[in-house]
Amino acid sequence: MNTGKTLFAQIMDFLPWKTFHRIVARHGGDKGVRSLTCAEQFRAMAFAQLTYRESLRDIEACLLAQAAKLYHMGFREPVARSTLADANETRDWRIWEAFAGRLIIQARELYLSEDLGLDLTNTVYALDSTTIDLCLSVFPWAHFRTTKAAVKMHTLLDLKGSIPSFIHVSDGKLHDVHALDLLELEAGAIYVMDRGYVDFARLHALHLAGAFFVTRAKSNMNWHRVYSMPTDRITGIICDQRIALDGFYTRQDYPAQLRRVRFNDPETGKTLIFLTNQMTLPATTICALYKNRWQVELFFKWIKQHLRIKRFFGTSENAVKTQIWIAVSVYVLVAIIKKKLQLDASLYTLLQILSVTLFEKMPLQQAFPAGECILPEGVPCNQLNLFTI
CATH class of the missing domain: 3.30.1370 (Ribosomal Protein S8; Chain: A, domain 1)
Structure with a gap:
């Protein structure tokens, strides 16, 4: 008997699903799909990011071990690794880019009042890139050097909340300075770069x-x-x-x-x-x-250490970009949850706790011991106080 939602389902409820389905329809992501819709693909890849799965086989085995809870997590049936691999290879990565962009807009609005400690009214951005090394024989499309392959993440980081406002994924040969040509420049903003x-x-x-x-x-x-x-x-x-x-x-x-x-x-x-x-x-x-500007370096270090963007579940350009953009979406989603629930814990702590509690059925805020549990508006509270005299 289901006595409540799993933490994973509660996390997914923070996503703007109506916007997601409009993006999927625009790109024809679910056209002709009989199993594993784009929503299920996102859930499976987000699960991999939140629980530090290393391969498609890991994702399949861990979800299958909790088969009784899959329906309540948003899956109609167990996820087969071959089906997930095909989805990552064939479904347009721009679906996930557009969805991450929508989450970024939402997160930046939440962190708009953050204080940089510099007594500035200007928006301050840090621009930089990070290189993700790949094997040339496995990723021949990711040109970098004669004996090496790589992809680059060119990132414009809003220093209020360390939210990436712009990300461009390219092969390793694109020089950093060309990222300036891709930006939509904002009058009055300050761009800090090396x-x-x-x-x-x-x-x-x-x-x-x-x-x-x-x-x-x-x-x-x-x-x-x-x-x-x-x-x-x-x-x-x-x-x-x-x-x-x-x-x-x-x-x-x-x-x-x-x-x-x-x-x-x-x-x-x-x-x-x-x-x-x-x-x-x-x-x-x-x-x-x-x-x-060092915050952008810390951002790159953080996502490389705590999200799965160094080991990929597929070898095509589409699969790699899909995984990177979903990882970015998960990062921004956790930042949104942190702000909306007013949690004092760091993003690292939140991810560590979520990685071992995703299948638990409890109010989301109760999973974080440092936070005070505040019920959403409109939810009746009939819990008695044990220490009421």
Whole structure:
């Protein structure tokens, strides 16, 4: 007898299923499907991410072991690994990209009031990429080097909540700077990136769009000082200058003035030189913005350690992108649950607890000991207080 929903079913209830079915219909994902619909495929792949399954055989065996609960988890029948493999190979990966995009919009709205600690009203993004190494003989389509294959995740991370607002999955040969061509630039936003993205023509396009950037200067940059602003060296700011570029091509690519901030990091003793088109913020804020860029590195480290995006269940490009986008969806879904239930636990802790309790039947918040159980509105509470006098 079913006395309640499993934790897995409760997690899936946080997903906007009406939106999901519209996306599936738009791409014809369920056209001619007799078993394992797109919704069931997503549930099976999400289960693999939440429970750290390593292969299709693992997914099949673990779900089969809980056959009596599958119906209440959203599966009409046990999931065969061959059927799931075929679905990952043939169903358009853009279904999962579009669905992840919808979840990202929802998550960013929830984290809109997060404080970066920088006293800024601007949206701050960190742009970077990570490389996922693959075997060339197994993934010949993922061009990288003559003896190596790889895919890249180009990611624009909203630093409020560490939610990825843009992700592009490419083969390993696509240079990082080309990701700037794919962005929908947001006027007033601040884009923080490392030296790999220094391309003055592209940076000028970002400047003309009304956006700001903070990056590091290359050592061979040809420039001259236009004006120096007073600085307090106690803060680590050695100089704060307005400069113009002198190189023949760079002067044409970026004809406007730039701001150059030289900073001595008291923690490491290193001297860093920043370039930006933001002329009004204090120099210390410019340095703090670049320091916050490290969040995107932590994001890459986190998803590689705690989600399944280094070992793939299929070898085709479609299967790899399907798995990556569903992993992103799971990451964002857990972030949404954390915010909606106002849980203090970290995403790592949430995933660890969920990985061993997915088949339990209890209110979702009771699975997290640090959180106080708050019943949703409209749900009657007839539980007596044991300690009422």
